[in-house]
Amino acid sequence: MIDSRIRSRRSGAILAAALFIIATMPGLATAANSRSLFIGAPDAVTNDGKLFPTTVSKPGQGAPDNATKFVVQIKSTDNQNLAHTVLTIDANFQGTDGLTFNTIYDPNQVGDDDATFCGHVGTLITCDYGSLTPAIGSRTVAVVVNVTDGYVAPANQPLFWAKVTTNNENGSNQQVFIAASGPTDGVITPPPPFNVSAFNPNLLTSFAAPGQVKHLFTSSPTVGGTLGTTVDFTGHSAGDEVAIKDGASDPATYPCPAKLTCISEYSEVSIGDGSFSATSYLTWTLVALVPKSYTLSQGFVAHFNTLTNNDWTLFFKNASSYCGTGFPATIAPAQQCIVSKPTLSKPVNGFSTLTVIVAMNHQGGMKA
Numbered sequence: 001m002i003d004s005r006i007r008s009r010r011s012g013a014i015l016a017a018a019l020f021i022i023a024t025m026p027g028l029a030t031a032a033n034s035r036s037l038f039i040g041a042p043d044a045v046t047n048d049g050k051l052f053p054t055t056v057s058k059p060g061q062g063a064p065d066n067a068t069k070f071v072v073q074i075k076s077t078d079n080q081n082l083a084h085t086v087l088t089i090d091a092n093f094q095g096t097d098g099l100t101f102n103t104i105y106d107p108n109q110v111g112d113d114d115a116t117f118c119g120h121v122g123t124l125i126t127c128d129y130g131s132l133t134p135a136i137g138s139r140t141v142a143v144v145v146n147v148t149d150g151y152v153a154p155a156n157q158p159l160f161w162a163k164v165t166t167n168n169e170n171g172s173n174q175q176v177f178i179a180a181s182g183p184t185d186g187v188i189t190p191p192p193p194f195n196v197s198a199f200n201p202n203l204l205t206s207f208a209a210p211g212q213v214k215h216l217f218t219s220s221p222t223v224g225g226t227l228g229t230t231v232d233f234t235g236h237s238a239g240d241e242v243a244i245k246d247g248a249s250d251p252a253t254y255p256c257p258a259k260l261t262c263i264s265e266y267s268e269v270s271i272g273d274g275s276f277s278a279t280s281y282l283t284w285t286l287v288a289l290v291p292k293s294y295t296l297s298q299g300f301v302a303h304f305n306t307l308t309n310n311d312w313t314l315f316f317k318n319a320s321s322y323c324g325t326g327f328p329a330t331i332a333p334a335q336q337c338i339v340s341k342p343t344l345s346k347p348v349n350g351f352s353t354l355t356v357i358v359a360m361n362h363q364g365g366m367k368a
Contacts (some may be wrong), residue, residue, distance in 0.1 A: 036078040037132075039087075039164050039179045042140060044075040051160050051181040054241050055205045056147050057197035064215055065146035066206035067102055068196075069239070070181060074129075074164045075138040082132040084167040084174075091123035091145045093161040093180070098151025099123060102144035103209050105239075112139045132166070142239075144209045153195045158182040202227075202246040210239035218246050221289045221353065228287035229267040240272035254304045254365040257313050262302065263288055268365040281361045283339065288354045288368050292347035299342060301356055305364040314358065316342050323359060336360040 040047035056068035072089055076082050092099040101123045106113040118127040118141065129139050145160070153159065158180035167174045182194050197205065201219035208214040217230035227246040245268045256262035267286055286301065296316050305311040314321040314336065323337035342356040354368060 035080075035082055035166060035175055036076060037082060037164065037166060037175075037177050038073075038075045038077070039162060039177045040073065041071055041179075042073045044073040044138070044179075045077065049179050051158075051162065051179050053145075053160060053181055053194050054207050055197070055243070056207065057203060057205045058147060058151060058199040059149050059204070060199055060201065060219055061149050063149065063217065065100070065102075065148055066204065066216070067144050067146050067209065069142055069144045069207040069209070069241075070160050071107060071140065071142045072162045072179065073138060073140040074132070074177075076132045076134070077137070079134055081134070082166045083130075085129045085132040085139075085164060086166075087127040087129065087139065087141075087162065087164045089125040089127075089141075089143055089160070089162045091125065091143055091160055093158050094154050096152065096154060098148040099159070100146045100148070101125070102146045103212070104141055104143050105210055106140065107142045107239075108140055113141050144207060147196050149199070151196060156182070156193065159194060204242075204244040206242050208233045208240050208242055214242075216242060216244060217285075218244055221287055226263070226289045227265045227267050229269070230285040230287075231269055232283040232285075234281060234283070238272070242272075243270045244268070245270075254302075254367055256367065257302050260300065260302070260313075262367045263290065266365050266367045269363050271363040281359055283357060283359050284366065285355065285357045286366055286368060289351045290344075290354045290368075292350050292352055294344065294352060294354065296342055296344055299354070299356070299368065301338070301358055302367045303336060303358070303360065303364055304366070305362060311364060312336060314338050316356070335362065 038044040038048045040050045041052045051070045051072065053068040053070040056066050059066045072087065074085070074087055091101050101120055104113050104118060104120065104125055112127070117129055118125060120126070123145070125143060127139070127141065132139070143160070160181035162179045164177050165174055204216055204218050206214070206216055212233070214233040215230070218228060220228040229244050229246055231242070231244060246265065248265050254266045254268075265288070269282070269284065299316040300313055302313045303311050316338070321338050323339050337359055339357040339359050342354060345353040356368065358366070
């Protein structure tokens with residue numbers, strides 16, 4: 001009765017009462033549960049009842065969706081087979097506009113996301129794993145959820161929710177185990193509160209799902225700053241958390257190379273693992289407002305790897321700085337190159353817009 005009320009969401013009062021009763025013990029949902037089954041973020045035993053979405057911010061109006069990822073693991077420490085094991089994940093537990101299902105995948109690449117087990121309708125994902133045996137004691141899936149510009153996160157409520165049910169071999173004595181992404185009641189210790197960050201023209205956080213082409217950008221330099229940054233992922237195989245920051249720096253943040261003159265602002269991109277293989281890279285477009293006296297012959301882009309500090313400088317006037325006809329193959333030996341000749345717009349109110357596109361295989365900060 002309690003479980004069916006949660007799934008049907010017939011009224012807010014019923015939902016609140018059901019959550020209070022069923023979630024008083026995370027993972028081991030009721031006192032009647034006799035099986036050792038845990039659900040939560042990996043490792044589920046340690047994170048029983050808790051889901052941890054990655055950081056995400058609302059995109060600007062007209063921008064593509066940003067995304068968050070959370071991982072759900074079910075883990076048995078029982079010495080008996082757990083029959084009829086069904087995992088249900090609600091990727092929009094509050095039913096608010098602005099959260100949409102993106103993809104599901106297995107971060108361990110052992111097939112726990114296979115279509116023979118899992119399917120989804122809207123933002124509701126169901127994985128029927130049959131028996132969970134001692135030999136196959138866990139299943140793990142990652143869920144990526146898009147966040148749109150108009151999304152408003154409900155205060156102090158779980159956005160993402162998951163349950164796993166098991167029965168006896170004859171189908172009787174169903175037991176239910178619960179995990180959530182935020183506070184569910186005042187009794188248990190909830191996971192840290194999770195909310196989507198507000199839009200900021202100079203800050204962006206998102207998740208790039210494995211194998212997907214991702215286009216992320218902060219606002220143009222005429223909106224909220226003097227820089228605009230666009231980062232295109234070609235399909236990084238592992239999936240990554242991404243953060244872009246445009247801002248003014250003190251000399252210690254990203255120092256200008258010796259004997260060169262830089263604009264004071266910088267653009268910074270950080271990625272989950274910090275680097276890319278030879279076949280996977282990002283294309284970084286920097287748009288900056290520069291004085292009308294600026295000329296391309298004096299231009300350059302300096303890239304600072306967070307591990308090695310001043311990593312390289314590409315001069316616009318040097319042919320060796322350009323990717324050439326072999327792009328993107330030239331990324332492999334050089335690790336970076338200018339994709340095409342930078343452009344400079346006609347001046348407006350004493351400033352021109354400089355646009356330069358650089359391909360690289362690792363994160364860091366960039367100045368012009």
